Amino acid sequence: MTSVQHISDDELAEIYTFAVQLGKDAGAILMNFARARWSDQGDGEQVITEKDSSVDIVTKADEDVEAFIKSAIEKKYPTHKFLGEESYSKGASRDYLIGAEPTWCVDPLDGTVNYTHLFPMFCVSIGFIVGGQAVIGVIYAPFTAQLFSSCRGRGAWLNETQRLPLIQNQPLPPNAPQGCVLSVEWGKDRKDKADGNLHRKVDSFLTMAAEPAGRCGRGGMVHGVRSLGSATLDLAYVAMGAFDIWWEGGCWEWDVAAGIAIVQEAGGLVTTANPPEDTHDAPIEDVRLGSRLYLAIRPAGPSPATGESARQSQERVVREVWRRVRHLDYSRPGA
Amino acid sequence: MTSVQHISDDELAEIYTFAVQLGKDAGAILMNFARARWSDQGDGEQVITEKDSSVDIVTKADEDVEAFIKSAIEKKYPTHKFLGEESYSKGASRDYLIGAEPTWCVDPLDGTVNYTHLFPMFCVSIGFIVGGQAVIGVIYAPFTAQLFSSCRGRGAWLNETQRLPLIQNQPLPPNAPQGCVLSVEWGKDRKDKADGNLHRKVDSFLTMAAEPAGRCGRGGMVHGVRSLGSATLDLAYVAMGAFDIWWEGGCWEWDVAAGIAIVQEAGGLVTTANPPEDTHDAPIEDVRLGSRLYLAIRPAGPSPATGESARQSQERVVREVWRRVRHLDYSRPGA
Incomplete structure (x- = not known):
């Protein structure tokens, strides 16, 4: 087998x-x-x-x-x-x-x-x-x-x-997540527990959305927050370059397998939604298909403003997201 | 003139x-x-x-x-x-x-x-x-x-x-907002003030999304929460019947004039986003185009489950939304 x-x-x-x-x-x-x-x-x-x-x-x-x-x-x-x-x-x-x-x-x-x-x-x-x-x-x-x-x-x-992406080699914003469109989903887990996934998600959305001075200086001031209700199409629009960041937990491999293939082939980066202990230096590992925790960054070109390669700028955006989001509590056997 | x-x-x-x-x-x-x-x-x-x-x-x-x-x-x-x-x-x-x-x-x-x-x-x-x-x-x-x-x-x-709507005479869910797709927008007002519009909005989104027992029994448990980033298309999808509820503040008459015309002609109801003091009995007034505060309910048919007319069921959904959302602070001269 x-x-x-x-x-x-x-x-x-x-x-x-x-x-x-x-x-x-x-x-x-x-x-x-x-x-x-x-x-x-x-x-x-x-x-x-x-x-x-x-x-x-x-x-x-x-x-x-x-x-x-x-x-x-x-x-x-x-x-x-x-x-x-x-x-x-x-x-x-x-x-x-x-x-x-x-x-x-x-x-x-x-x-x-x-x-x-x-x-x-x-x-x-x-x-x-x-x-x-x-x-x-x-x-x-x-x-x-x-x-x-x-x-x-x-x-x-x-x-x-x-x-895809529609615009090839488009640099990521030097001050990301500012200038970025963030795609997220509310999902089906709606338990009103202070430390449940719903509150962790909304707390994270709010930090990504708030003005830079807000949320104790962690406000992400993203350009827009979108929720389509389809993890698959979220990933498709990341591959297209329309969404800069997709952050999500709770979906399954059939929701993301095709989308991850397309995002990666287009030049995007897909890793885990949950920030490691050291968001600054932890290695950025490739997504595990069955992990139920996903963070995707759109394809990019080298960044003239910062001197970064495409990958370096994507990793920078991953870390900027990790700094602002909370751990989500989804697990599954065998992944 | x-x-x-x-x-x-x-x-x-x-x-x-x-x-x-x-x-x-x-x-x-x-x-x-x-x-x-x-x-x-x-x-x-x-x-x-x-x-x-x-x-x-x-x-x-x-x-x-x-x-x-x-x-x-x-x-x-x-x-x-x-x-x-x-x-x-x-x-x-x-x-x-x-x-x-x-x-x-x-x-x-x-x-x-x-x-x-x-x-x-x-x-x-x-x-x-x-x-x-x-x-x-x-x-x-x-x-x-x-x-x-x-x-x-x-x-x-x-x-x-x-x-439009694609499905004519479709009753609204008897237990709305359950079963409803809610469309909302994060907008550009991202000030991190405890009583600012951003927090009032997110607070309202959360109440509409949470399980029925949550939020002190006010949880709306909507079927889904969507954010497209276009007030105009939000209204178009309300007219289509795809979104049951659109609740928004802060946009202007040019964002909504065409959409309100289409929703109303399709049989939808458009009123104000801000709940009156008496959400149970206050009259439900037609939207004022320049009010910057909008609540739209999709076209519906009479409800066999409740015996209501279409309009009665739409008004019921308006009141169920009003019970769960906060006042938004948008004003403008002359409207």
């Missing part, structure tokens, strides 16, 4: 082509289910949709799309392993199950709440992992017709034609 | 057609300016764009689009008044200047921070006001190719063909 299969460049390119088509087809199914809920305008009749039935439709869309993706992969690549959000969440275990073998890590519908409410920020997310590393990512948001994709060594793309 | 001009249905329809085309053309100009900043992929050369020059380009796009819209309106409707965000903000006054005469209230670029960072949630916003009421609204977000429009008596539309 843990033997590393070698995958040639040609084979990887073929898998990439397959994955992109799979993403488009899966997204089209999601959109068909969504359109089925829209009121019919054709004959003037108005369909009344109740809450319960809309939840049923959403569940069915989620399950059908996962079954579609799983079956297509099993047919084309019967030796590959498959991990899907839907099948995973029906099992009892929350163990981290990704090993060295070629593995597809799929969320058939990311942004489920958005999908339920027909807010366009939902998508299908398909990651392909070899040796524990996400090497192919495909994210398709059918309502806005935005396809984000990447393959290791072949670049990251919007709609297959526009290289 | 304050005489009410009568505008016939036919004339209003003609103005609507003109406004929709104007929105499309203005959005195309915005998108051209945005694309000019994308790295050229054609010949493999990479354009390095510095922060300063991108700010210059954004300012130029904003000014050029406002000049384009203003000139088109002056040519077609020389007797109409024009209020644009750009020209307004260069003047010294913040007085509310909209009277009874036909007035165009325009934000050439809403979501400026998003536009600067090339996050797709930016748009042009064109409102047409008669007798102090926004009767036509056109919002065009060119990056996602989403056009929202309405004309009083002619319905509200997505891309001119799909009636």
Whole structure:
């Protein structure tokens, strides 16, 4: 089970082509289910949709799309392993199950709440992992017709034609997090405990948002705070360069596998959300896919203002975020 | 100056057609300016764009689009008044200047921070006001190719063909704000004062988000919290039915004129963000366009679960929000 299969460049390119088509087809199914809920305008009749039935439709869309993706992969690549959000969440275990073998890590519908409410920020997310590393990512948001994709060594793309990030080599602000757009999520953990994750998150958001003199001089005064309700699309917009910083805890590998692949291929940095004891000097380690704690910094160019390389400026921003955020309490077995 | 001009249905329809085309053309100009900043992929050369020059380009796009819209309106409707965000903000006054005469209230670029960072949630916003009421609204977000429009008596539309809200007559949740998507903005006012707007906002967000038992039993446990960075698009998504509740203070009439027109025509309710003393019984007044304090509830149908009419259920949700939010401190002369 843990033997590393070698995958040639040609084979990887073929898998990439397959994955992109799979993403488009899966997204089209999601959109068909969504359109089925829209009121019919054709004959003037108005369909009344109740809450319960809309939840049923959403569940069915989620399950059908996962079954579609799983079956297509099993047919084309019967030796590959498959991990899907839907099948995973029906099992009892929350163990981290990704090993060295070629593995597809799929969320058939990311942004489920958005999908339920027909807010366009939902998508299908398909990651392909070899040796524990996400090497192919495909994210398709059918309502806005935005396809984000990447393959290791072949670049990251919007709609297959526009290289990501949209602006290449754009330096990070010298006074970051000022000038940065910060993306965060409120999540589902809403317990009103003084030291619970909700309060730790909001406390961190506030420090990142407040004026520089505020919060005992730690105010981040970011340019903007955004919450889309989709971890996958948060990462897609980091790869695009639209979000400078994404900080989040609590999501799972199927939420982030494709997005991390695309961000990394675009030149972004992904590490852990939780600050180490020594935020100034601790090494900045690559993200662990199953860690449930994520901090992503957008692709950048060298910074003429500071003389830093792209990586140096990204690491500077990581440390500036770590200085301002609190530890989040998410754990999981096997990661 | 304050005489009410009568505008016939036919004339209003003609103005609507003109406004929709104007929105499309203005959005195309915005998108051209945005694309000019994308790295050229054609010949493999990479354009390095510095922060300063991108700010210059954004300012130029904003000014050029406002000049384009203003000139088109002056040519077609020389007797109409024009209020644009750009020209307004260069003047010294913040007085509310909209009277009874036909007035165009325009934000050439809403979501400026998003536009600067090339996050797709930016748009042009064109409102047409008669007798102090926004009767036509056109919002065009060119990056996602989403056009929202309405004309009083002619319905509200997505891309001119799909009636808004997408799901007609969908009841509001009987236990709202549970089950609701709440849209809010962090804004630019980031002063770290205990009783400042930033803390009042975050305090309110937290009460709306927390578990029902939390916050002394006032927790709203909303289904999701979203922040897009565009008041105009927040309202567009309320009209669509994707956001159930939008609560915001601090923006201006050009940010909301078109959006309020579209929400109202779609069947939504727009009132003030600030709770009255008696949240239970105070009358729910129509929004004042220049009040800088806004609370919008999405279009709804009658509620079989509660026996309420659509309006009754919307008013119930208004009161449930008012019970959980704090007063915001925004004022302005003449409104």
